[in-house]
Amino acid sequence: MTMPTTASGNRGLQLEQGLIFELNTPGMTAVDLPTAPKVTERLGDMKNSQAIGLPGLSEPDVVRHYTRLSQKNYSIDSGFYPLGSCTMKHNPRLNEKMARLPGFADIHPFQPVSTVLGALELIDTCAAWLKDLTGMAAVAMSPAAGAHGELCGLMCIKSAHEANGQSHRKTILVPESAHGTNPATAALCGYAVEAIPANAEGRVDVAALKAHLRPEIAAVMITNPNTCGLFERDCIDIAKAVHDAGAYFYMDGANYNAIVGRLRIADLGVDAMHINLHKTFSTPHGGGGPGAGPTVLSAKLAPFAPVPMVVKVGERYDAEEHAGFGAAKQSYGRMKGYHGQFGVFVRAVSYMMAMGIDGLRQASGDAVLNANYLLARLSEELTPAFDGPCMHEAVFDDRFLKGTGVTTLDIAKALIDEGVHPPTMYFPLVVHGALLMEPTETESKATLDGFIESLLHLARKAKSGTAEADFKAAPMYSPRRRLDETKAARKPILRWLPPADGNGAKQAAE
Numbered sequence: 166m167t168m169p170t171t172a173s174g175n176r177g178l179q180l181e182q183g184l185i186f187e188l189n190t191p192g193m194t195a196v197d198l199p200t201a202p203k204v205t206e207r208l209g210d211m212k213n214s215q216a217i218g219l220p221g222l223s224e225p226d227v228v229r230h231y232t233r234l235s236q237k238n239y240s241i242d243s244g245f246y247p248l249g250s251c252t253m254k255h256n257p258r259l260n261e262k263m264a265r266l267p268g269f270a271d272i273h274p275f276q277p278v279s280t281v282l283g284a285l286e287l288i289d290t291c292a293a294w295l296k297d298l299t300g301m302a303a304v305a306m307s308p309a310a311g312a313h314g315e316l317c318g319l320m321c322i323k324s325a326h327e328a329n330g331q332s333h334r335k336t337i338l339v340p341e342s343a344h345g346t347n348p349a350t351a352a353l354c355g356y357a358v359e360a361i362p363a364n365a366e367g368r369v370d371v372a373a374l375k376a377h378l379r380p381e382i383a384a385v386m387i388t389n390p391n392t393c394g395l396f397e398r399d400c401i402d403i404a405k406a407v408h409d410a411g412a413y414f415y416m417d418g419a420n421y422n423a424i425v426g427r428l429r430i431a432d433l434g435v436d437a438m439h440i441n442l443h444k445t446f447s448t449p450h451g452g453g454g455p456g457a458g459p460t461v462l463s464a465k466l467a468p469f470a471p472v473p474m475v476v477k478v479g480e481r482y483d484a485e486e487h488a489g490f491g492a493a494k495q496s497y498g499r500m501k502g503y504h505g506q507f508g509v510f511v512r513a514v515s516y517m518m519a520m521g522i523d524g525l526r527q528a529s530g531d532a533v534l535n536a537n538y539l540l541a542r543l544s545e546e547l548t549p550a551f552d553g554p555c556m557h558e559a560v561f562d563d564r565f566l567k568g569t570g571v572t573t574l575d576i577a578k579a580l581i582d583e584g585v586h587p588p589t590m591y592f593p594l595v596v597h598g599a600l601l602m603e604p605t606e607t608e609s610k611a612t613l614d615g616f617i618e619s620l621l622h623l624a625r626k627a628k629s630g631t632a633e634a635d636f637k638a639a640p641m642y643s644p645r646r647r648l649d650e651t652k653a654a655r656k657p658i659l660r661w662l663p664p665a666d667g668n669g670a671k672q673a674a675e
């Protein structure tokens with residue numbers, strides 16, 4: 166089947182849209198300003214003698230331009246978004262209402278502390294929930310994202326080793342089933358990284374991990390539930406071995422939404438764990454922000470937590486801003502301006518209070534149930550990467566496509582034509598041709614059934630052996646077809662030049 170070409174390049178009501186600079190009508194403006202009064206020139210040499218290159222457009226042109234661009238975004242508010250490891254779930258609108266209350270939205274970080282005691286109380290309330298839920302001794306609230314929380318945890322571990330005369334510990338063990346940010350954080354923190362293999366079950370090979378423990382090991386970082394969507398069952402055993410070897414146990418808790426309300430992190434022997442508030446406790450976070458990665462700490466690491474920290478003096482809240490003083494006597498310092506991602510704290514507290522402990526517990530249960538529903542029903546045609554039930558994510562490999570000529574990428578592209586955002590592909594790396602799906606707890610059975618029908622249909626079509634060409638042509642219905650993704654990543658065109666200066670955008674890329 167070939168798509169009809171149109172004179173306009175538009176497809177139905179999906180409109181082509183150029184860059185705003187290409188829409189330029191020189192001299193056109195959306196506003197009509199009075200002629201500037203004659204004033205004495207005071208800019209001297211600084212006066213700009215050239216046009217500044219703003220495009221000329223009318224107000225309706227500007228409105229249509231940005232509205233059309235916004236409609237090209239696919240989002241959790243427009244449809245199912247099963248991207249693995251990202252927790253793209255519905256974000257309750259109540260949270261937004263709370264975050265916009267003037268008392269939260271209109272305060273400034275430079276205001277005197279005495280005028281923002283309510284904000285400090287909110288940060289402390291969020292901290293109290295996180296400590297209650299995890300059973301951990303303390304929490305550093307300022308990290309701005311999950312990866313930043315990892316850095317916070319490792320900085321605490323590094324400080325603790327230094328304080329205990331253990332600075333020779335320069336290596337961190339990271340299993341293959343860990344999230345990619347874990348080894349990156351360890352390297353950024355100045356550590357050497359040693360990989361621990363996964364076993365056939367998709368979990369850490371405990372014997373291999375134990376064999377790597379020695380006096381140079383500073384810490385072990387384990388993602389749990391891991392990126393294969395599986396619970397690391399041997400954490401208690403691992404924690405004991407790690408502690409016996411004089412090292413610390415860091416747990417990546419970005420997938421906390423699968424276990425919240427169901428186990429106390431402290432009982433696993435964890436020394437530090439970040440929590441992605443934007444994932445588990447719902448803040449819209451597509452496109453890279455905003456987020457918050459509070460890091461819960463064991464009693465041994467708590468003294469080294471970063472500033473600022475909220476403290477309570479009698480009945481009154483205060484903020485300890487400086488390392489080396491008071492509660493922050495042994496703090497390693499500051500890692501973020503101001504007090505962290507305050508708006509995300511407000512949303513998290515709003516979510517926690519609306520859900521209650523029982524609601525949070527049900528959410529993690531429903532997230533796991535939904536993933537297992539996908540795993541069970543899709544197993545009819547797809548091949549699960551691991552035996553047994555999963556946590557909040559279902560992982561398939563590409564054995565079901567063997568001999569069809571169709572690849573994981575082709576399936577993902579064909580899903581776009583079905584009106585579904587593709588799941589994560591080719592990750593985790595330990596699974597061949599992986600499809601990693603995280604449905605989250607906020608999707609209904611009807612939505613999941615629609616997704617399942619689309620995917621089963623595509624799997625059957627691929628196996629029919631007659632549809633390879635169709636798959637290679639997908640997506641047919643999207644505004645753009647297959648892009649040269651390697652070239653887009655390696656040679657992005659980031660700058661537009663007016664055609665008069667040469668060959669326009671093409672020239673800028675060279």
Ligand SMILES: *Cc1c(COP(=O)(O)O)cnc(C)c1O
Nearest residue numbers: 250310311312344346417419456
């Ligand atoms: C999302 C995620 C991270 C990183 O969190 P950011 O907020 O994106 O920095 C780390 N580990 C795991 C397992 C994740 O899912």
